Amino acid sequence: MAERDSAAAAKHRLTAPWCFSCPLRTCADFEEFSEAELAFMANFKVEHGRAWAGEVIYQQGAARPRLFTLFSGWAARFRTLHSGERQLLAFVLPGDFVGLETVLAQSPHHSIEALTDITFCGFDPDRLNELMSRPDMAARVAWYQVLDQRHVERRMTAIGACDGRRAMADLMLDLYLRLGRRALLRGLSFSLPVTHQQLGDALGLTTVHVHRTLRGMRQEGILTLKDRRLIIHDLDRLREAACITNEESRARPLL
Amino acid sequence: MAERDSAAAAKHRLTAPWCFSCPLRTCADFEEFSEAELAFMANFKVEHGRAWAGEVIYQQGAARPRLFTLFSGWAARFRTLHSGERQLLAFVLPGDFVGLETVLAQSPHHSIEALTDITFCGFDPDRLNELMSRPDMAARVAWYQVLDQRHVERRMTAIGACDGRRAMADLMLDLYLRLGRRALLRGLSFSLPVTHQQLGDALGLTTVHVHRTLRGMRQEGILTLKDRRLIIHDLDRLREAACITNEESRARPLL
DNA sequence: CGTCCCCTTGAGCAGAATCAAGCCTAGTGG
DNA sequence: CCACTAGGCTTGATTCTGCTCAAGGGGACG
Numbered sequence: 244m245a246e247r248d249s250a251a252a253a254k255h256r257l258t259a260p261w262c263f264s265c266p267l268r269t270c271a272d273f274e275e276f277s278e279a280e281l282a283f284m285a286n287f288k289v290e291h292g293r294a295w296a297g298e299v300i301y302q303q304g305a306a307r308p309r310l311f312t313l314f315s316g317w318a319a320r321f322r323t324l325h326s327g328e329r330q331l332l333a334f335v336l337p338g339d340f341v342g343l344e345t346v347l348a349q350s351p352h353h354s355i356e357a358l359t360d361i362t363f364c365g366f367d368p369d370r371l372n373e374l375m376s377r378p379d380m381a382a383r384v385a386w387y388q389v390l391d392q393r394h395v396e397r398r399m400t401a402i403g404a405c406d407g408r409r410a411m412a413d414l415m416l417d418l419y420l421r422l423g424r425r426a427l428l429r430g431l432s433f434s435l436p437v438t439h440q441q442l443g444d445a446l447g448l449t450t451v452h453v454h455r456t457l458r459g460m461r462q463e464g465i466l467t468l469k470d471r472r473l474i475i476h477d478l479d480r481l482r483e484a485a486c487i488t489n490e491e492s493r494a495r496p497l498l
Numbered sequence: 499m500a501e502r503d504s505a506a507a508a509k510h511r512l513t514a515p516w517c518f519s520c521p522l523r524t525c526a527d528f529e530e531f532s533e534a535e536l537a538f539m540a541n542f543k544v545e546h547g548r549a550w551a552g553e554v555i556y557q558q559g560a561a562r563p564r565l566f567t568l569f570s571g572w573a574a575r576f577r578t579l580h581s582g583e584r585q586l587l588a589f590v591l592p593g594d595f596v597g598l599e600t601v602l603a604q605s606p607h608h609s610i611e612a613l614t615d616i617t618f619c620g621f622d623p624d625r626l627n628e629l630m631s632r633p634d635m636a637a638r639v640a641w642y643q644v645l646d647q648r649h650v651e652r653r654m655t656a657i658g659a660c661d662g663r664r665a666m667a668d669l670m671l672d673l674y675l676r677l678g679r680r681a682l683l684r685g686l687s688f689s690l691p692v693t694h695q696q697l698g699d700a701l702g703l704t705t706v707h708v709h710r711t712l713r714g715m716r717q718e719g720i721l722t723l724k725d726r727r728l729i730i731h732d733l734d735r736l737r738e739a740a741c742i743t744n745e746e747s748r749a750r751p752l753l
Numbered sequence: 754c755g756t757c758c759c760c761t762t763g764a765g766c767a768g769a770a771t772c773a774a775g776c777c778t779a780g781t782g783g
Numbered sequence: 784c785c786a787c788t789a790g791g792c793t794t795g796a797t798t799c800t801g802c803t804c805a806a807g808g809g810g811a812c813g
Contacts, residue, residue, distance in 0.1 A: 322651065324741050328659040332651050344644045348748065352648045372637070381636035382627070388643040389599045392650065393607045396577065396587050399654040403702030404583040406768070438791065447658035452769055454793065486579050493603065662801070693759065707801055709761065 265364075265497075267314070267338050272424035273497040280379060284498065287374060290365035296436075300355040301345060308368035310342040312498050316361030317436050321444065322353050331445035332395060334358075334418065334437070338425050340387055340498045346371050359436045366498075383496035390495050397487055402447050405486045410446045411456045412484035415466060415473060419481075431475040435468060460484075520619075520752075522569070522593050527679035528752040535634060539753065542629060545620035551691075555610040556600060563623035565597040567753050571616030572691050576699065577608050586700035587650060589613075589673065589692070593680050595642055595753045601626050614691045621753075638751035645750050652742055657702050660741045665701045666711045667739035670721060670728060674736075686730040690723060715739075 267273065276284070292311065294300060301309045303323060318335035332353055335341055345351045346368045375381045394417075401413040422433050439450040439457075446453070461467050465481050467474045475481055522528065531539070547566065549555060556564045558578060573590035587608055590596055600606045601623045621629075630636045649672075656668040677688050694705040694712075701708070716722050720736050722729045730736055 322655045322659075324655070324659060326741065328741070330655040330659040332654065343640065344648070347641050347644050348648075352651065372633070375636050375640060376633040378627070378631040378636070381630050381633070381640070384640060385598065385630060385636070385643065386602050388640065388647070389602050392643070392647050393599070393603075395647065395650055395654060396607065399587065399650065399657065400577045400579070400585040402654065403657045404577075404579060404585040404699075408768095440791080444659075449770060450792080451771080451794090455769090458793085486581065486583075695759080704802060705760080706762090706803085710801090713761085 265314075267425070267497055270338070270425050272494060273338065274383070274494045276497075277379075283374075283377065283380070287366050287370060288364050289367045291362065292365045293360070293362045294357045296357055296359050298357045300357060301342070301351060303352060303354045304350050306350055308342065308345040310346055310366040310368045310371065311363040312340045312366075313337050314362045314364055317358040318361055319356050319358055319441065319445075320353050321356070329444050330447070331441060333391075333398065334445070336418075336421055336425060337427065338495075338497055340496075342368075343371075343384070343388070358441070383498065386493075387496050387498065398445070401486050407446065407448050407452055407456050408459065409484060409486050410448075411442075411453070411460070412465070412481055413486045414442075414446060415475070416481055416485040417487075418473075419475065419478075431478060433473055434471060435473040436471050520569075522680070522752055525593070525680050527749060528593065529638070529749045531752075532634075538629075538632065538635070542621050542625060543619050544622045546617065547620045548615070548617045549612045551612055551614050553612045555612060556597070556606060558607060558609045559605050561605055563597065563600040565601055565621040565623045565626065566618040567595045567621075568592050569617045569619055572613040573616055574611050574613050574696065574700075575608050576611070584699045585702070586696060588646075588653065589700070591673075591676055591680060592682065593750075593752055595751075597623075598626075598639070598643070613696070638753065641748075642751050642753065653700070656741050662701065662703050662707055662711050663714065664739060664741050665703075666697075666708070666715070667720070667736055668741050669697070669701060670730070671736055671740040672742075673728075674730060674733075686733060688728055689726060690728040691726050 268276070291314070300311075300318065301307065313335050315337055318341075319331050320333045320335055320341070321329055321331045323329045335355065341355060342351075344353075375384065397417065398414070401410040405413065418435070419428070419433065422428050427433060439453045442448075443450050443453045448456070457466075457468050463480070464476050465484065466476055523531070546569070555573065556562065568590050570592055573596075574586055575588045575590055575596070576584055576586045578584045590610065596610060597606075599608075630639065652672065653669070656665040660668065673690070674683070674688065677683050682688060694708045697703075698705050698708045703711070712721075712723050718735070719731050720739065721731055
């Protein structure tokens, strides 16, 4: 129930080898790993990096490959159009694995930016083929990719087939469920370190409309977003307002 | 330049083993396969199936796994909400590989429907692990997944960050480029066997607005959609109107 | 020949964008 | 310690994109 904080992150950085003791592994959301698999991942890991809020980890079109699992904090994956518009593709939460595209393609089609100060487990991009040579790990990567794709398709459906209110409700419910599976909730409330601008970029709305939508839901007694923290007052009504309610069943891999 | 037609499909069905002679492999778009890889895929294949326009190949939430590469015709991948709205996630074109999710997850998060009569190479879902045990094939699957995800994210960006006109232009350009890489164009024109309703579901617009958007672009001399066929009059202006212009560089795998 | 589906068009309406301005808070520098 | 600034939130007024409702036309098929 307690939120992961910088103290936990600091503790983690002093423990070696990290992968074995990674506190994220204790979350029910993640698949079990065998000793051998853990040993492999520990060896695959090359850094425990950190970045500050606002920092761009890698950029759409840039060359340098980068492969990591977010350990603490929030990040965002987004695309920028030449005309200046920006579409936020996904919020990256602790436990999310990012950057496969940067290794397999010459250059990624999206950028990643830290929304808060973050720490992450960096892997060696040059050794990805070793990872993919192990059938067990290749299967995990494939499953992870399927989950990731599902998630993007869920968000796309919310944007394309629903109005702003429903899309907003769906995003909030989505975040609530994802954070819950990672034990990052405090009851019905969680830290949402995101500006209205960024929410708008995620939903295809303007900041003005994001505000009005949130105000509407607050007045209806569904939820409140205040001081970078979301409080859900009525989970049932939120579920009702969202366009998608069913969730994942199988655990996801933690790489 | 010539379009693939039912005659080619019929001829293909009589040739054995199919995979070696698959006419799709001649397209520049697809990665080279070694003899050994081809032999493996030929063995992996279990049927050369067909379905009629309107048929649902598999359904969101259904259990039966299904793994195939579309050989001829068009299909669509979509999600349906309980409230009835439908979001078209992608148009499936010849050469596209579909159904990994149906094998890895208990049930898929989307449905697939044939938009025209189609034929496809069906693979044995129970033997997917054999495929993933081969590092070469696992890498191809991962690369394919990355491309697929990119594609969905491109469409999502068009829907979320652009107005109807730009989203429409982007979709048409996208189809033009994808079909071109598979040699399914006739100059600046191609078969687009899709209703306004389906275009609307893909773009998050109503049929009425799809029509007005297309009429606008016709009057501007950019393109004409008539009798299930799209004719591009001015590719440069279409590119200008679309939100994304850069394309894939590396070849995609054909499974 | 009727029916169904799809395309087409018009009129009116609503959700969301734009424009513009005021407020609050945190951070900066004098 | 206070003045100044900048970024983000809040609100109102106005405009416009895209939706809803409604109706007519054309082609395919039984």
